Amino acid sequence: MxxxxxxxxxxxxxxxxxxxxxxxxxxxxxxxxxxxxxxxxxxxxxxxxxxxxxxxxxxxxxxxxxxxxxxxxxxxxxxxxxxxxxxxxxxxxxxxxxRSAPARRDVRTSVLRTLRLLEPGIAIVTNRVGDILAHTSAFEAVTSGTGLLDTDAPNLTRYVFTDSRARTFFADWDDVADEQALDLWLGPSVENSEWITAELAPMAGADFTRRLNRHVVPQRGALRLNHPSGRELRLVRETLDLSSDAQQLVVFLPADEGTDLAVEQLRRPSRSHLRVIS
CATH class of the missing domain: 1.10.260.40 (lambda repressor-like DNA-binding domains)
Structure with missing residues (x-):
């Protein structure tokens, strides 16, 4: 083996x-x-x-x-x-x-306060298996109509591999899929392994298993999104590792003026609010 x-x-x-x-x-x-x-x-x-x-x-x-x-x-x-x-x-x-601890789902108060300070920016808190635990209203605006936040417990990894809309939303879907598969290795607890084996792998299929086991380390360049509204977005990601919680705070910054304007247009209808999912 x-x-x-x-x-x-x-x-x-x-x-x-x-x-x-x-x-x-x-x-x-x-x-x-x-x-x-x-x-x-x-x-x-x-x-x-x-x-x-x-x-x-x-x-x-x-x-x-x-x-x-x-x-x-x-x-x-x-x-x-x-x-x-x-x-x-x-x-x-x-x-x-x-392998001793499961993926933590609660978000510390100080992290939530930090996330609130980032409004009206685009930011999320995730754990190592891709659960989206909290996000700003701008993140909700940028992902509106994509299906990512439609469930009560949204998970980015599951969305990438099992929702057909993800292949359109992420312009570089192959790279994003490799990123999500690789990140699962950063939280290999017993509980996480059971979730991957029993729930994710059967839904995601052979392509997920292949990516998980080949360990491709992507460059993680600008994230290119095709929003359902027709807007094309390019976002630069800055990640703050919350190692004690096995979580990360990810901030998405517009990579060009066109994206900055598009994000502002998407954000306009919504009021600024922080959503905690966990």
Whole structure:
């Protein structure tokens, strides 16, 4: 049985073309990407050891080995952080601690006060599984008519993978889907895993499972939205990590004057109010 660490290393190896690293092309292969022997050589480890990591038979590689693999795979900073995180949760000594608590749904009073100060801006509080726990009135205006907030307990991850409207609303749906799948790894409690396995995966289908296990680390550039009103929005995201609560406060800023004007037009009919869902 594989591990998150092994799955990520194997997926990244399969995505690398040898010539991009200055290595010779050995011709047709049964599988794409970099040969296991080439990666092992670049990382300074044996092929047998790399095989054990990829297959999940070695769950506790040293920090030096993890860093060597990051260098050998030419990972960018975000991918390196994800690799180190996966090494942490894969290791037996850390898994019990990391998997001990469910996703928190209540929002601290001080966080709600902070969110209120952000009105009339666009902002939300979410937990690691994508539950939208609180939001400003501007966020409601920007997502009006999309179906995202239609349920009593809106969840961004479930919306992205199970609501057909999401593929129109998010202009770069593939990137957003990869983001949501990757973020689930940041809160791998027992309760979260049960929700993913029992509820989300059956509804979301094979595409969700594939994205979850291939660990693509997106660049998280400007978020492009196609609002049902016909307006096109480009938003820059700034995220404040609320690590003690396993939550995050996300602020969406207009990336250009056209978006700024469009947001103002969408916001105009609604009165400023803060909504707490949890």
């Amino acid at each position: 594989g591990t998150p660490l092994g799955d990520f290393v194997r997926a990244r190896r399969d995505s690398i073309q040898p010539e991009s690293l200055g290595l010779p092309d050995h011709g047709r292969r049964r599988s794409p990407g970099l040969r296991r022997s080439d990666l092992a050589t670049r990382a300074g480890i044996s092929v047998e050891y790399l095989t054990r990591i990829e297959q999940g038979r070695d769950r506790n590689p040293s920090i030096a080995v993890v860093n060597a693999l990051a260098d050998a795979l030419s990972l960018d900073p975000a991918e390196r952080n994800h690799l180190r995180y996966l090494a942490k949760i894969t290791g037996g000594e850390c898994s019990a601690h990391v």
